[in-house]
Amino acid sequence: MASLDRRVVVTxxxxxxxxxxxxxxxxxxxxxxxxxNFFTGSKRNIQHLAREPGFELVxxxxxxxxxVEVDQIFNLACPASPVHYQFDPxxxxxxxxxxxxxxxxxxxxxxxxxxxxxxxxxxxxxxxxPQVESYWGRVNPIGRRSCYDEGKRCAETLxxxxxxxxxxxxxxxxxxxxxxPRMHPNDGRVVSNFVVQALRGEDVTIYGDGSQxxxxxxxxxxxxxxxxMMDSEKDFHGPVNLGNPGEYTMLELAEKVLRVVGSTSRIVxxxxxxxxxxxxxxxxxxxxxxxxxxxxxxxxxxxxxxVAYFRALLSG
Ligand code: NAD
Ligand code: UDP
Ligand code: UDP
Numbered sequence: 001m002a003s004l005d006r007r008v009v010v011t012x013x014x015x016x017x018x019x020x021x022x023x024x025x026x027x028x029x030x031x032x033x034x035x036x037n038f039f040t041g042s043k044r045n046i047q048h049l050a051r052e053p054g055f056e057l058v059x060x061x062x063x064x065x066x067x068v069e070v071d072q073i074f075n076l077a078c079p080a081s082p083v084h085y086q087f088d089p090x091x092x093x094x095x096x097x098x099x100x101x102x103x104x105x106x107x108x109x110x111x112x113x114x115x116x117x118x119x120x121x122x123x124x125x126x127x128x129x130p131q132v133e134s135y136w137g138r139v140n141p142i143g144r145r146s147c148y149d150e151g152k153r154c155a156e157t158l159x160x161x162x163x164x165x166x167x168x169x170x171x172x173x174x175x176x177x178x179x180x181p182r183m184h185p186n187d188g189r190v191v192s193n194f195v196v197q198a199l200r201g202e203d204v205t206i207y208g209d210g211s212q213x214x215x216x217x218x219x220x221x222x223x224x225x226x227x228x229m230m231d232s233e234k235d236f237h238g239p240v241n242l243g244n245p246g247e248y249t250m251l252e253l254a255e256k257v258l259r260v261v262g263s264t265s266r267i268v269x270x271x272x273x274x275x276x277x278x279x280x281x282x283x284x285x286x287x288x289x290x291x292x293x294x295x296x297x298x299x300x301x302x303x304x305x306x307v308a309y310f311r312a313l314l315s316g
Contacts, residue, residue: 006030007069009112011062011103012076014041016183017117017175020223021074022046026054033068037061040079045182062099063091066106072230073114075103078152080119082145082273083188089147096151097158104162104170115171115230116159118239120280121149122174130247130281133174133239143275156239163237171229171236176243176282180219180302181309191216194254195303195310198263208272210251213279217244218302221295228291236290243282244295260303 008025012018013034018041025032026049034046034057049055060066062077078095079085085092100116107114123131124139139149159170179191197204225242248256254267287293 006071007033008072008074009033009035009068009070010074010076011035011099012041012078012117014038014043014046014057015076016045016080016180017178017219017222018074018076019045019182020180020219021076021226022049022055024223024227026052030054032056033058033070035060035062035066036077040081040084040184040187042184062102063094065102068106069110070106070112073103073107073112074117074226074230075100075114076117078117078148081184081187081189082148085148086144089144092147093151096148096155100155100158104158104168107168108162108166113169113171113230114159115173115226116155117226118156118172118174119148119152120174120176120241120243120282121145122153122156123280124149125275125277126280129279130245130283131241132283133241133286140275144273145275160237169234171232172238172240173226173229173242174239175222176217176241176280177214178217178219178222178243180306183306185310185313190214190250190253191257191303191306192310194257195261195307196314198257198261198265199307199310199314201263201265203268204254204258204265205268205270206250206254207270207276209269210254211249212272212276213247213249213281214253215244215247215281216253216299216302217242217295218297218305221297225287225291225293228293232291240286240290241282241284242287242293243284244299245282245284246299247279247281248299256299257303257307260300260307
């Protein structure tokens with residue numbers, strides 16, 4: 001029998017990040033249970049794992065209870081792109097909040113370690129730059145992004161209350177914008193939008209004047225950080241920022257994508273969505289100190305790999 005001794009649940013495992021995480025876990029010999037309702041994820045993302053003895057897939061919505069026997073839980077279930085999380089905002093909050101309660105209840109019953117995929121959105125439109133974990137954020141509680149931002153903030157609250165109240169081994173990572181192969185081509189996030197538009201020779205749509213900034217982390221770096229956090233010392237709960245501290249305006253990103261693709265697409269401007277954060281960059285001092293982690297893939301190299309993925313996808 002294979003040495004499948006660590007049983008790991010990945011909720012949202014058929015999504016962009018979840019599928020990369022499942023792949024890494026299966027590769028290292030874990031027994032992986034991928035739980036997904038396929039709202040934004042797809043079977044295609046995990047098809048290559050289907051024949052692995054250490055991989056199992058369940059169609060399940062985390063807003064409903066889940067009874068399984070496991071050792072670790074990575075809770076990633078939640079649409080991440082503004083277009084998708086605003087499609088059914090009530091369901092988005094339910095997924096974050098009820099989903100967290102169910103996964104924490106599961107962790108409590110089976111005494112599993114549990115990691116929450118939180119987000120830089122908990123900082124909202126920040127007045128502290130770069131963002132440090134001790135900053136409480138500036139979030140609109142009643143806007144279009146609130147279903148996601150407040151849902152994720154409440155999930156963090158639940159994680160820390162289960163830790164204090166029930167001595168659970170919780171781990172919270174705040175993920176900054178991450179990109180790479182297996183992003184959904186229509187998911188509306190900026191890297192996939194720009195790359196797909198550039199490859200198709202369509203106009204590249206910058207929202208607003210393009211002076212807003214983001215920091216982009218390549219998916220392999222991010223997954224490495226998540227794994228290190230899950231295996232970190234028992235009493236370290238986070239929250240810890242995971243992201244790439246390189247900061248770019250959307251105009252700079254568009255120009256980079258056009259260069260990497262070799263595209264002649266025009267850059268056009270479209271209205272800026274409400275509550276769109278002006279600037280975002282992680283302070284990763286804590287991740288460096290506690291996890292010995294920092295990103296290693298440059299934006300140019302990460303974009304090359306991402307463009308290659310979308311080029312194959314669009315021509316297939
Ligand atoms: P994604 O949309 O590709 O993946 C989310 C997955 O969760 C999908 O497979 C979807 O079908 C599944 N899901 C949604 N609602 C569910 C439910 N109720 N029950 C079961 N499954 C459900 O997004 P992603 O980029 O892979 O993000 C994964 C996680 O990381 C999310 O929690 C997101 O908030 C967080 N995150 C991602 C980023 C990023 O830049 N990619 C940044 C910050 C935080
Ligand atoms: N839960 C679950 N799987 C389990 C154990 C619990 O999905 O293996 C859910 C259960 O539906 C409950 C939630 O987790 O609503 C919270 O569980 P907890 O034990 O913390 O609270 P209680 O059951 O007392 O409400
Ligand atoms: N954006 C853009 N054009 C697009 C998609 C997004 O200019 O086609 C901008 C968006 O307004 C935001 C930034 O890119 O300022 C990042 O957007 P994304 O939806 O990827 O992530 P988030 O806003 O959640 O960081």
